[in-house]
Amino acid sequence: MKNRRLLTPKGMRDYLPREAAWRRLVEDKVHRVFTSYGYQEVVTPTLEHMALFAAGNNDDEQAYRFVDREGEVLALRTDMTTPIARLVVSRLREAPLPLRLCYFGNLFRYESPQAGRQREFTQAGVELLGVDGPAADAEVVMLACRALEAAGVQDFHIDIGHVGIVNRLLSRAALLKTTEEAIKEALVQKDLVVLERLVQQNIADEGLKKALTGLSECRGGLVVLEKAAELLQDDRDPALANLAEVYRRLELAGLERYITIDLGLVKAMNYYTGMVMEGYTRELGYDLCSGGRYDRLLGEFGYDLPATGFAMSVDRLLLVLERQGCLGCQQPVGFWVRFPQTVQSWQLDLVEKWRRAGAVIMNDLGMAVDGPTIEFLPSGKVAWHSGDTRLELDPAQVETRLFPGTGGV
């Protein structure tokens, strides 16, 4: 195709000025929340060794791979958690714990673009390293709530679950590895038809059958945990105790209106070891943020450290805000400035002073422009014109008359 060079590659997109401004605004709000909890931003390379992602149990089929000039196989990063685990293991072993890190980065996955999936997308997220236990799990969920609130998302929901529950049921069933994987896959996909078939064919124990097929019905508040204790036939299950404590802490923080306990929440990523979470809104048919505890990942790289975290998709966040009509853009109105042929340094200084005070001022560079314009006249005065209105002012008056909001320098 002749004009192919004008198209963006499949699954990749441009952000035009308006969208890019929104994105920066939303990222700033989220960043402020992360840093207010003491999460420090880190930046990792866009390219990593392919071997890193293979070790991180990621689906490496989705990676864009390259062979560099030394013959090394590199990949565009497919997630942020694995590179951050690498960074912590290789460079921050001496850092005092708990370690709180956050990131904003673009990721690449080679997938067929469909609902909410682009091949390049941006994630904002946090990792809380070096602490086990429900207090850390609760902090991560709380942070997700606060970040979504700060971004201006209305009416979002966050589900929390625990991989320990499904794993315990499955280990009790003592199944073949392949059957176990198939049941897990059916739970992840919420394919209840296949789930029921597999459970009926492979499990004899009635209680266990009921528990596995009933998991997706276990949704709600604390009551769900009682029901789960019945299904598990154990009211001291550590996973349930962990969830109860996480929920209690979120309740104390006044966040329970966002939270649903969902024992059927099973994630595709294999690296999760404890509490898992997923956030969504009605406006979007797929999740907005996602995360959980992954206590073994860093150990695989040689530094045994418990860890938990979450990531949200910035692109999806913007989509939700737009659909909710909440993308208020506080872009300041810009003014044009027209300098005389022989511009003088006091004029440049004055305009610079207004800019520093917060005004947006663009040099018209001698072109005919539309919109409010400040013109330096040969008389030493300043003319302000906008449409049919024309005003002559003393340069010293301009700031108070035209930019009252900026509050002076």
Added chain:
Amino acid sequence: MRELTIAMPKGRLFNSVVKLLHAAGYLDRTLEEDSRKLILCDNQSGLRFILAKPTDVPTYVEYGAADLGVVGKDVLREENKDVCELLDLGLGYCRLVVAVKENSPLVDVTQLPFNSRIATKYPRITGEYFLSRGLQVDLIKLHGSIELAPIVGLAEAIVDITSSGQTLRENGLRVLAEVEECTARLIANPVSYKIEHQRISELVRAMRRVVLSEQGGNKV
């Protein structure tokens, strides 16, 4: 209360599903399928039906434009969308089969000649089927009248759905192998399934009761 939107395939499946919903106590009148109308509302049950092309049903549901959908397993597997599969409705039974010309000497798919051309509406399922048997084939995607392909020499075999096998016979074809059995499924958008969990669960339970009692009835 917000309506629950169900994407339905136009055609014969529509009436069966309406009957099923009626038996489940969700519709107290029969909705007429009017080919010009694309949206049908039933205020009493709070259900809204959108009528779509069967292959588009999973797309409506994946994006959340419909909370629920009814679609054949054949289409669901072919489209491969991110949706929850809640219930096998037992309706619209058909088989996805590999078919060849009646006079073909083949008795097994492994005997298909190297690089056989296979015409189908289901390239994904067909590709997976032959790949899992270690067979290399050329897939030819067609959009209809698949039976024509072997007759005019476009393909050595086809993969298509059949219920009674009559269309195949009429076109001088016969079944060589079965790929899978298909029935209609109730699917849900993953987020709708969470947000409207209670209402959707109730609907699924009511529909399941009808499906089970009908299956019980058929066996007798």
